[in-house]
Amino acid sequence: MMKKNILFYVVLVFVLNSCQDNGKSNNPLDGNRATESRILLNDIWNITKINGKDYNDIAQKRPQLEFDSRENKFTGNDSCNEIFGSLKKLTNTNIEFDIIRATRMKCPEMNGAIHYQKLLKEIRYYKIENLTLSLMNAENKVLMVFKKVD
Known part of the structure; x- marks a missing residue:
């Protein structure tokens, strides 16, 4: 009987701890969770701005x-x-x-x-915020901005 009580309490503690809200979201696009940018990059992006226009x-x-960040490829x-x-x-x-x-x-x-292909060759940095991808050159100047489409 004692073993059953101990087992019951161990399981109860485990269940209660797993139900606690630790403030972290499972949504990778939620800003509360540190998600690798290279994972968020795996998507389809349409251009919205080029050279600030x-x-x-x-x-x-x-x-x-x-x-495709897993294969280090793009299309x-x-x-x-x-x-x-x-x-x-x-x-x-x-990104290069x-x-x-x-x-x-x-x-x-x-x-x-x-011109578009020439700019791609100049890209050295990127940033993803609010479903927007900014591609920057070595001087951190934004050359292209894309919006997530799917």
Whole structure:
């Protein structure tokens, strides 16, 4: 009988401790929980700003990036061509695009696509806040801003 009582109290203590609210959320997008940025990066992102200006080119497809931090790879488009490649560096604050490959579509306006790929090569840092991804250069200047789409 004594063993059953001890076992009952041990289980009761375990259950009560596991039910306590420790203030930490299981939602990875909740600011109360320290979540690795590189995990939050694993998503699809549509561009909203480039060089501080709103991206409003309705004639072109909206540039998009999708990251796979486990494989250090990315895919997307540059408003004309599908792009893909690998990341040379990826930490919780640093990101560096390594090889950027693209399909070879001929679009009426190629300057935007060329400029977009050139900016990607300059990226060294990133920050994710409120479902927004900011990509910065080595001087910490924001070059591109993306919004989470899925």
